[in-house]
Amino acid sequence: MNVEITSFGFLHGSAPEAHFVLDLRHHFRDPHVRPELRYKTARDQEVRDAVAATPGILQVVAAAITMTQSYAMGPGADTTPFRVAVGCAGGRHRAPVTAEMLRNALAAAQFHVSLTHRDLDKDVVESDRDADRTQAYADVIERVLNSLLDEMDDEDELDTTVASENVAGALVQAGY
Structure with a gap:
């Protein structure tokens, strides 16, 4: 055959x-x-x-x-x-x-x-999904940074344990 x-x-x-x-x-x-x-x-x-x-x-x-x-x-x-x-x-x-x-x-x-x-030699396609994923990561990072800034006082240093928990929580909440 x-x-x-x-x-x-x-x-x-x-x-x-x-x-x-x-x-x-x-x-x-x-x-x-x-x-x-x-x-x-x-x-x-x-x-x-x-x-x-x-x-x-x-x-x-x-x-x-x-x-x-x-x-x-x-x-x-x-x-x-x-x-x-x-x-x-x-x-x-x-x-x-x-x-x-x-x-x-x-x-x-x-x-x-x-x-x-058929398409092996065609240019790499940068899909909309990649752009959406990049924007989603940027949004998560912005939320995390804002949350960390809220945790800080002018006189205090950032508590790294709280910072780590906030980062992990924000990423889980965003589905990452």
């Missing part, structure tokens, strides 16, 4: 047409959030290692292999390529690494596999 795998980023457009889509956006760590990995891609060993070490990712690849093997038993397996789309937010980290893992496993199982990375 011929298998066509496409990795892509949802922030660059809709998923390509496929028999099934693996959406890695919300359930697996995004290397993009680590500054040292943000501008690297699946071509970099550090990114491949980070994705491969993500809890659950190997099980997702194993499930995709099982799904592909199941489709290979169907009547159209000899005439119609089986299409798999693997997507993440930007298409530069999770999706291409996972797609390559899937390709390698299927090729080892004697499937004829092609792989296309």
Whole structure:
């Protein structure tokens, strides 16, 4: 059976047409959030290692292999390529690494596999979520600083225990 795998980023457009889509956006760590990995891609060993070490990712690849093997038993397996789309937010980290893992496993199982990375070479997308998160952190820090200033008298030094409790409390209250 011929298998066509496409990795892509949802922030660059809709998923390509496929028999099934693996959406890695919300359930697996995004290397993009680590500054040292943000501008690297699946071509970099550090990114491949980070994705491969993500809890659950190997099980997702194993499930995709099982799904592909199941489709290979169907009547159209000899005439119609089986299409798999693997997507993440930007298409530069999770999706291409996972797609390559899937390709390698299927090729080892004697499937004829092609792989296309639709968005791997596109620019990094700075999402609105990142901007929202940055603003949320700034708001928390401002509240904490204001709280600490309220605790201080002109004549007294800051009690570090109270300060630590205020910081921890503000972060917990803000959901961090």
